[in-house]
Ligand SMILES: [Fe+2]
């Protein structure tokens with residue numbers, strides 16, 4: 001989802017597929033199988049470490065970039081109440097980024113390295129944040145759908161085998177529920193409003209529905225046929241970094257979200273959507289994976305804008321970081337004298 | 338861009354009086370005072386704490402997980418350190 005695991009080009013060997021036959025690797029896998037947590041200084045296979053660094057940092061980058069689409073509406077929030085809520089939510093997302101960078105750093109990578117990978121475009125972040133927020137209803141749609149999908153994905157991550165990541169996710173999950181509820185409440189207000197407000201809500205829903213489903217990443221099994229497949233999914237499952245499949249999570253999201261949409265009087269923009277009494281789930285239509293791939297490789301509506309803004313903010317803050325360091329050094333010297 | 342990264346501080350929070358400070362994560366900051374301020378913003382946005390400690394990460398000395406056995410295993414054999422090691426007749430009360 002926030003870490004759709006797709007930036008690994010086919011044939012990339014930078015994450016070795018482990019041959020789990022060394023004594024250490026066997027012992028490691030036994031610990032994982034016994035549901036033991038792995039902590040920073042423990043022995044771990046290089047692939048495990050690399051997979052985690054990649055996943056946690058992508059997740060962190062997503063939280064940080066994710067502040068932009070919503071930040072876009074802070075100055076135009078319709079009431080002071082909505083403005084305070086939106087500011088708190090955006091601040092939370094920044095905090096989530098920090099928790100996650102902190103977890104990634106326990107694996108022996110520096111914050112600067114990770115930030116640089118984001119700024120030079122070599123690291124990926126979730127495709128969802130490359131869509132624009134055109135109206136106020138988008139703020140409701142994001143909280144309800146995007147944070148809703150995030151929660152679906154993050155709850156199993158709270159049981160991830162790597163201790164610092166699992167603990168960061170527990171912290172994050174506690175905060176996400178507010179995000180989703182404020183979004184749904186915003187939609188609820190629109191659903192009780194004028195015809196124009198209802199139309200604005202439907203329009204936002206139409207634009208966010210499919211991108212939200214894409215957040216769960218490619219199909220786990222039939223992905224190959226579409227030329228896009230969740231990479232290293234199996235290995236991640238075995239290491240208990242990932243605990244539930246993409247398709248399972250997506251189905252769960254559809255099942256809980258459709259009734260919520262109906263309550264708002266919304267029509268799901270999918271002609272194939274239909275309750276299936278036999279399976280006890282909603283059937284839904286095919287996902288446009290071409291759009292997904294396109295957004296991921298940088299051609300989404302806002303990719304360039306998001307990175308540009310992030311870079312500018314980073315550069316504009318450089319003098320503050322340097323001045324603070326210079327001041328700390330001066331003070332330390334004076335104290336030593 | 339400056340390549341000089343702000344140092345890392347580990348953050349410990351006491352959620353309420355009567356409880357120990359517990360490790361919650363880390364922050365980067367140029368000095369301990371700003372580390373405290375950053376920790377407050379990052380880790381206590383919802384009244385998660387009444388007291389914060391920050392400690393420079395490089396000031397922490399940690400035990401090596403590889404030495405887990407030599408450090409902790411001998412204690413597992415000292416069963417006489419636990420009350421259940423001692424058989425006392427049921428008739429004897431309050432012991
Ligand atoms: Fe978040």
Ligand SMILES: [Fe+2]
Pocket residue numbers: 093147150176179
């Ligand atoms: Fe959120």
